[in-house]
């Protein structure tokens with residue numbers, strides 16, 4: 001099939017590359033000329049394991065093209081996937097300006113090249129009702145043109161995006177007619193040979209599946225953090241509580257890791273969008289609100305712990321940060337806890353030296369010259385009054401503790417991801433703070 005991806009970010013690019021990988025002819029359109037230039041040369045503008053190899057392979061075999069030219073992108077497309085961003089606006093609603101601009105471009109193209117059967121697919125995460133709004137907007141701007149409409153939410157995780165896309169747990173598609181449903185069954189057939197389901201449903205439900213899924217996962221994270229905070233207050237160990245709790249099959253163990261809370265380009269904005277949808281409809285959304293509030297509170301609480309260690313005054317202190325990305329295996333720093341903590345530390349008068357295996361550039365674009373970002377993890381720790389760990393990259397899981405202690409001015413570690421055993425760190429002479437493990441090493445300096 002001839003496909004066009006509108007937007008070549010984390011979702012559009014991965015989707016385009018993976019569909020090209022199963023033999024489709026894919027054109028990726030973006031308004032960002034620098035991104036398109038890089039992609040044409042086979043250079044991946046984002047860090048995503050495995051993506052660059054697939055990109056090169058599919059460019060070479062002629063199935064994948066990149067352009068900023070809307071005419072070229074839309075002229076022959078049978079399926080047009082809208083994969084542009086839907087960030088939060090100031091009131092927490094999903095800002096649809098990129099989606100609606102893409103709809104206008106598509107309408108203009110349909111008018112110029114009528115007669116071809118096409119389907120417009122909203123893949124961006126959008127509030128319930130948006131896909132039909134896109135349909136109506138295109139109909140109004142290009143009256144008489146024929147096109148199908150669908151919603152196809154994406155569930156990939158950054159860091160595992162290629163595997164998630166190629167072997168999805170499920171594919172969800174909202175359609176208005178059986179013909180469009182059959183088209184999607186053909187398109188996704190190579191991806192569900194493992195027997196995983198394709199759910200065809202109405203468009204409104206399909207849009208809601210995405211919000212319900214992300215909101216639920218965010219809820220698990222806020223829930224375990226709330227339990228971790230209770231553990232701290234009462235001297236229990238969240239690690240042990242987690243084990244005991246997660247052995248129950250009804251509960252499971254995924255997304256139940258205590259820490260600094262969720263970040264990234266999806267959970268924070270999708271939780272807010274759910275709250276905004278509820279408020280618009282007059283439906284109470286107190287669970288979603290609590291999930292969001294707990295998540296924000298978790299960062300503040302961790303920062304308060306750092307401040308309190310230094311007697312409430314960070315002025316003149318030097319802090320090392322390991323991890324800038326919102327999670328490992330990505331360079332995405334959108335809503336990353338590290339950025340919140342670094343901004344707070346700088347505002348409180350501390351200096352910051354930070355390291356991340358891949359997110360230096362994206363973090364620098366957000367933080368400017370405030371922190372010093374270095375290219376080696378022990379270099380970040382050099383002369384620092386404490387180390388703060390914000391991302392659970394594998395690189396940080398078994399460090400050379402002697403080297404770390406020698407690099408730090410004082411051996412203090414604030415571990416926002418519970419990477420180490422408190423008793424081991426204490427034995428090695430560190431003052432060690434983690435999340436939810438107040439009683440992990442009674443009488444020790446682990447907190």
Ligand SMILES: NC(=O)c1ccc[n+]([C@@H]2O[C@H](COP(=O)([O-])OP(=O)(O)OC[C@H]3O[C@@H](n4cnc5c(N)ncnc54)[C@H](O)[C@@H]3O)[C@@H](O)[C@H]2O)c1
Nearest residue numbers: 007008009010011030031032083084085086098124125154
């Ligand atoms: N990132 C994820 O892990 C993920 C996972 C599932 C769903 N989603 C959803 O997918 C959507 C896209 O997310 P993303 O992270 O890929 O966004 P992104 O910000 O990485 O990429 C969006 C791209 O769209 C381009 N763009 C904007 N307007 C355009 C237009 N009119 N024509 C062509 N290109 C245009 C931008 O230049 C940018 O390159 C969002 O709704 C998001 O919630 C994201």
